[in-house]
Amino acid sequence: MSKKILILPGDGIGPEIVAEAVKLIERLRADFGLNVELEHGLIGGSAYDAKRHPLPEDTLRLAQAADAVLLGAVGGHKWESLPIALRPEKGLLGLRAGLTLFSNLRPAILYPQLAAASTLKSEIVAGLDIMIVRELTGGIYFGQPRGIRTLDNGERQGFNTLVYSESEIERIGRSAFNIAMKRNKRLCSVDKANVLECTELWREIMTGLAKDYPEVELTHMYVDNAAMQLVRAPKQFDVMVTTNMFGDILSDCAAMLTGSIGMLPSASLDAKGKGMYEPIHGSAPDIAGKGIANPLATILSVAMMLRYTLNEQALAQRVERAVNKVLDQGLRTADIHTAGCEKVGTARIGDAVCAAL
Numbered sequence: 001m002s003k004k005i006l007i008l009p010g011d012g013i014g015p016e017i018v019a020e021a022v023k024l025i026e027r028l029r030a031d032f033g034l035n036v037e038l039e040h041g042l043i044g045g046s047a048y049d050a051k052r053h054p055l056p057e058d059t060l061r062l063a064q065a066a067d068a069v070l071l072g073a074v075g076g077h078k079w080e081s082l083p084i085a086l087r088p089e090k091g092l093l094g095l096r097a098g099l100t101l102f103s104n105l106r107p108a109i110l111y112p113q114l115a116a117a118s119t120l121k122s123e124i125v126a127g128l129d130i131m132i133v134r135e136l137t138g139g140i141y142f143g144q145p146r147g148i149r150t151l152d153n154g155e156r157q158g159f160n161t162l163v164y165s166e167s168e169i170e171r172i173g174r175s176a177f178n179i180a181m182k183r184n185k186r187l188c189s190v191d192k193a194n195v196l197e198c199t200e201l202w203r204e205i206m207t208g209l210a211k212d213y214p215e216v217e218l219t220h221m222y223v224d225n226a227a228m229q230l231v232r233a234p235k236q237f238d239v240m241v242t243t244n245m246f247g248d249i250l251s252d253c254a255a256m257l258t259g260s261i262g263m264l265p266s267a268s269l270d271a272k273g274k275g276m277y278e279p280i281h282g283s284a285p286d287i288a289g290k291g292i293a294n295p296l297a298t299i300l301s302v303a304m305m306l307r308y309t310l311n312e313q314a315l316a317q318r319v320e321r322a323v324n325k326v327l328d329q330g331l332r333t334a335d336i337h338t339a340g341c342e343k344v345g346t347a348r349i350g351d352a353v354c355a356a357l
């Protein structure tokens with residue numbers, strides 16, 4: 001039976017990069033027997049413009065019925081003055097919560113061809129291969145109460161709540177331990193247990209889980225130190241597991257080690273392996289519509305979709321090898337361009353990946 005993929009291009013460069021990923025999926029269908037059906041929907045600011053809501057009901061319904069979702073990016077200056085509940089980002093957060101996509105996998109892999117594009121010395125980053133497992137449906141992003149209130153003295157006060165239940169910590173913990181088992185069996189749990197009770201509980205639960213995974217070496221690190229270690233000696237990490245907000249921050253930091261955030265895909269999975277796949281970069285409104293954005297993070301997100309939801313390991317590898325070939329050919333978008341390489345646009349990279357399959 002064919003699997004359903006919902007395509008949500010979103011805002012900014014979203015439509016341009018997703019078009020290249022769709023081109024790739026069509027090619028996999030035509031030439032490699034991939035059995036999928038594509039559907040299309042609106043999300044983010046473009047959904048707000050058309051339907052007055054960043055996550056229209058029919059988009060959520062289509063996403064719930066689909067086997068996988070491929071998303072471009074959401075957000076842009078145009079919608080920044082909307083009330084927070086109607087901002088494009090709420091569309092994305094609503095999908096994550098509405099589909100219970102609690103486990104967010106953000107690999108940071110350095111392609112050897114791009115070592116010179118990293119701002120760090122190449123010996124520090126050569127061979128880098130980290131997996132950040134970010135909790136995605138809890139923590140301070142979703143905690144109640146939240147808001148901006150006016151105190152008795154007339155001053156306004158903003159507040160958010162960092163909250164994790166034991167079961168939420170346990171399920172993201174198991175997800176991370178299972179991933180560590182398939183890799184180098186080293187897991188670093190990142191928290192702020194010296195200050196925040198919530199992450200004191202986080203550390204306690206992670207420590208308890210370790211008994212079920214005796215082969216995995218579990219370590220703990222405070223988030224400030226983890227940020228420092230990521231730029232000091234990133235290769236000490238194999239798998240990192242952390243809260244929603246710490247994961248948001250550390251994954252951008254890890255991305256830059258690899259040369260460009262334009263290279264990094266992500267998978268957001270529920271308990272059954274259904275997933276939403278998206279590049280970790282944003283909508284980049286400053287370069288939208290120019291045809292110069294890097295589509296490789298989205299293309300590599302398709303590879304993750306093949307691997308984690310569609311169970312097409314061989315095709316996933318084929319896509320990743322094709323990306324490698326294109327980098328070998330010296331084709332680069334502006335974000336990863338270095339001397340001696342050919343600077344090309346979005347569509348040219350997409351075509352080259354299809355040709356290299």
Ligand code: IPM
Binds near residue numbers: 093
């Ligand atoms: C990410 C993004 C989102 C997040 C924004 C767009 C809501 O930064 O996926 O990392 O903060 O989770």
Ligand code: MG
Binds near residue numbers: 249
């Ligand atoms: Mg982020």
